[in-house]
Amino acid sequence: xxxxxxxxxxxxxxxxxxxxxxxxxxxxxxxxxxxxxxxxxxxxxxxxxxxxxxxxxxxxxxxxxxxxxxxxxxxxxxxxxxxxxxxxxxxxxxxxxxxxxxxxxxxxxxxxxxxxxxxxxxxxxxxxxxxxxxxxxxxxxxxxxxxxxxxxxxxxxxxxxxxxxxxxxxxxxxxxxxxxxxxxxxxxxxxxxxxxxxxxxxxxxxxxxxxxxxxxxxxxxxxxxxxxxxxxxxxxxxxxxxxxxxxxxxxxxxxxxxxxxxxxxxxxxxxxxxxxxxxxxxxxxxxxxxxxxxxxxxxxxxxxxxxxxxxxxxxxxxxxxxxxxxxxxxxxxxxxxxxxxxxxxxxxxxxxxxxxxxxxxxxxxxxxxxxxxxxxxxxxxxxxxxxxxxxxxxxxxxxxxxxxxxxxxxxxxxx
Numbered sequence: 422x423x424x425x426x427x428x429x430x431x432x433x434x435x436x437x438x439x440x441x442x443x444x445x446x447x448x449x450x451x452x453x454x455x456x457x458x459x460x461x462x463x464x465x466x467x468x469x470x471x472x473x474x475x476x477x478x479x480x481x482x483x484x485x486x487x488x489x490x491x492x493x494x495x496x497x498x499x500x501x502x503x504x505x506x507x508x509x510x511x512x513x514x515x516x517x518x519x520x521x522x523x524x525x526x527x528x529x530x531x532x533x534x535x536x537x538x539x540x541x542x543x544x545x546x547x548x549x550x551x552x553x554x555x556x557x558x559x560x561x562x563x564x565x566x567x568x569x570x571x572x573x574x575x576x577x578x579x580x581x582x583x584x585x586x587x588x589x590x591x592x593x594x595x596x597x598x599x600x601x602x603x604x605x606x607x608x609x610x611x612x613x614x615x616x617x618x619x620x621x622x623x624x625x626x627x628x629x630x631x632x633x634x635x636x637x638x639x640x641x642x643x644x645x646x647x648x649x650x651x652x653x654x655x656x657x658x659x660x661x662x663x664x665x666x667x668x669x670x671x672x673x674x675x676x677x678x679x680x681x682x683x684x685x686x687x688x689x690x691x692x693x694x695x696x697x698x699x700x701x702x703x704x705x706x707x708x709x710x711x712x713x714x715x716x717x718x719x720x721x722x723x724x725x726x727x728x729x730x731x732x733x734x735x736x737x738x739x740x741x742x743x744x745x746x747x748x749x750x751x752x753x754x755x756x757x758x759x760x761x762x763x764x765x766x767x768x769x770x771x772x773x774x775x776x777x778x779x780x781x782x783x784x785x786x787x788x789x790x791x792x793x794x795x796x797x798x799x800x801x802x803x804x805x806x807x808x809x810x811x812x813x814x815x816x817x818x819x820x821x822x823x824x825x826x827x828x829x830x831x832x833x834x835x836x
Contacts, residue, residue: 424732424758425441425732425735426440426441426442426728426731426732426735426742426755426758427440427441427442427759428440428441429475430475430718430740430741432641432674432675432718433672433673433674434588434638434639434640434641434642434672434674435638435639436519436587436588436639436640436641436674438475438476438518438519438741439475439517439518440473440474440475440518440755441475441735441740441741441742442473442474442475442476442731442741442742442744442755442758443474443475443476443477443478443720443722443741443742443743443744444469444474444476444477444478444743444744444745444748445478445677445679445720445722445743445744445745446478446479446480446481446523446590446592446645446745447480447745447746447749447787447791448480448481448490448491448494448784448788449462449465449479449480449493449495449788449791450480450490450491450492450493450494450788450817450820451465451493451788451791451792451795452493452494452495452496452820453505454823454827455501455502455827455831456483456486456489456494456495456496456501456824456827457495457496457501457502457505457506458495458505458506458508458509459505461792461795462495462509462512462795463508463509463512464512464795464796464797465791465794465795466479466509466512466513466520467512467513467515468752468794468795468797469513469516469748469752469794470512470513470514470515470516470517470518470520471515471516471752471753472516472748472752472753472754472755472756473516473753473754473755473756473758473759474516474518474748474755475518475519475741476518476519476520476521476741477513477518477519477520477521478520478521478522478523478590478677478743479495479509479513479520479521479522479523480495480523481494481523481524481525481592481597482494482495482496482497482522482523482524482525482577482581483495483496483497483498483525483526483527484497484498484524484525484526484570484573484574484576484577485498485526485538485570485573486498486500486537486828486831486832487536487537487538487828487832488526488527488528488531488537488538488539488540489527489531489535489537489824490525490527490530490531490597491532491817491820492535492817492820492821492823492824492825493816493817493820493824497522497524497577497580497581498573498576498577498580499576499580500831501580503580503583503584506580506581506584506585506586507584507585509584510581510584510585510586510587511585513586514585514587519587519588519641520586520587521586521587521588521589521590521641521643522577522581522586522588522589522590523589523590523591523592523645524574524577524578524581524589524590524591524592525591525592525597525598526570526573526574526597526598526599527597527598528540528541528542528559528597528598528599528600528601529541529545529546529547529556529557529559529598529601529607530547530556530596530597530683531556531557532555532556532557533554533555533556533557533558534821535557535821535824536824536825536828536829537828538560539556539557539558539559539560540559540560540561540562540566540570540598541559541560541561541562541598541601541607542561542562542601542602542607542608542609542610542614542615542621542624543559543561543607543608543609543610543615544558544559544560544561545559545606545607545609546558546559547596547683549683549777550777552777552778556683561610564612567614567624570598570624571624571627571628571631572631574591574628574631574632575628575631575632575634575635576635577589578632578635578636578640578642579635579636582636582637582640587640587641588640588641588642588643588674589632589636589640589641589642589643590643590644590645590677591625591628591629591632591642591643591644591645592645593625593644593645593646593647594645594646594647594677594679594680595645595647595679595681595683596681596683598624599624599625599628600647600656602614602621602622602623602624602625603618603621603622603625603647603656603660603664604621604652604655604656605621605654605655605656606652606654606655608621618660618663618664619667622663622664622667625644625664625668626667626668626671629642629644629668629671629672629673630671633671633672633673638672641674641675642672642673642674643673643674643675643676643677643720644668644673644675644676644677645676645677645679646661646664646665646676646677646678646679647661647678647679647680647681648661648678648679648680648704648707648708648711649661649680649704649707658707658710658711661678661707661711662710662711662714662715665711665714665715665716665717666714666716668717669716669717673717674717674718675717675718675719675720675740675741676715676717676718676719676720677719677720677721677722677741677743678704678707678708678711678719678720678721678722678739679704679722679723680703680704680707680723683777683780701724701725701726701727701730702721702723702724702725702730702733702734703723703724704721704722704723705721705733705734705737708721708734708737708739709737709738712737712738712739713738718740718741719738719739719740719741720739720740720741720742720743721734721739721741721742721743722743722744722745723743725742725743725744725747726744726746726747726764726767727763727764728758728763731744731758745787746768746783746787747764747767749768749787749790749791749794749800750764750766750767750768750790750800750802751764751765751766751800752794752800766800766802766803767802768783768786768787768790768802769786769802769803769804769805769806771783771786771806773806779806781810782806782807782809782810783806784813785806785809785810785812785813785814786804786806786809788809788813789801789804789809789812789813790802790804
């Protein structure tokens with residue numbers, strides 16, 4: 422069965438993806454000793470590589486050892502040994518597709534129990550109502566910290582290329598650091614990084630320039646961007662359109678569109694302002710507007726589980742359809758689509774009224790499936806979200822103890 426889904430896509434860098442289906446980044450939180458990838462991640466990515474995607478994008482890899490989204494986060498900085506990353510890249514390419522590393526800094530979205538630093542453009546804390554205490558209190562970054570962080574992204578990208586990855590995706594969505602700088606609700610600065618959209622986008626643009634300069638022309642550079650934050654007064658679709666135009670002259674290959682943050686988890690289908698209630702392809706309506714003016718190829722992620730939906734996404738003019746959860750449940754879904762088949766099951770929905778807790782439980786369910794896939798076991802999509810969440814919390818407590826010990830030994834404690 423032929424389809425545009427299975428046609429190649431040539432990128433600016435000269436890289437050619439063998440089809441239009443990508444495994445979008447999902448935060449694995451599965452680092453081994455030393456915050457490094459190990460056999461669990463290698464085996465997981467071999468399973469995905471065999472499933473028929475043209476592109477695998479890793480879960481976010483941290484550019485700063487003292488700023489992790491979770492205690493099981495992978496760190497690739499100047500001090501990290503390269504051999505585990507070489508093996509990770511090799512595992513991701515076994516199926517003939519490309520593998521890109523998503524690189525990220527969490528900014529203020531760091532747990533209050535985590536050691537290290539909690540930085541943001543301004544000292545504006547994450548507001549999750551009664552769950553707000555789960556996150557640390559941020560301090561506003563100094564100009565020197567901003568510049569140093571830009572350099573960290575470039576170092577991680579350069580080392581990712583040395584390890585054999587085909588590209589990097591700079592994470593500027595979901596309320597992480599670069600997304601925080603873009604948001605007028607979080608960025609209250611009055612200097613060159615605050616105020617106008619041009620100023621709020623300055624750090625992202627500097628990161629892109631630094632990364633592009635640190636890697637070879639044939640190495641892909643992508644950006645993950647919110648189509649909207651789904652918070653009143655926040656980063657919106659018109660802002661996204663302008664930022665895409667700013668990125669176009671900088672050698673960016675692709676922009677992936679998503680949406681939301683911890684405060685408004687639209688990426689899991691539960692935005693705070695309820696502006697997207699779609700059960701599939703949550704951000705397609707916004708993407709349709711952006712694709713009309715975008716000078717760059719776009720990738721759309723969020724709630725895509727069926728071939729018909731993926732085809733609809735491509736029909737809108739989007740270049741790549743990205744899937745996360747669907748591939749955690751059915752790692753060979755693209756190969757099934759080629760055969761005219763669909764997934765046998767979908768993940769059990771989380772219908773809790775507490776959006777923050779429901780989002781955490783949903784992510785725990787996904788990680789539970791990823792661990793099963795890595796072990797060679799069949800996914801269990803019917804796993805109860807409460808059980809997955811409790812198991813995840815126990816695992817993260819153990820990971821936190823390991824991370825604390827590693828950071829103390831390797832960095833001499835928080836900076």
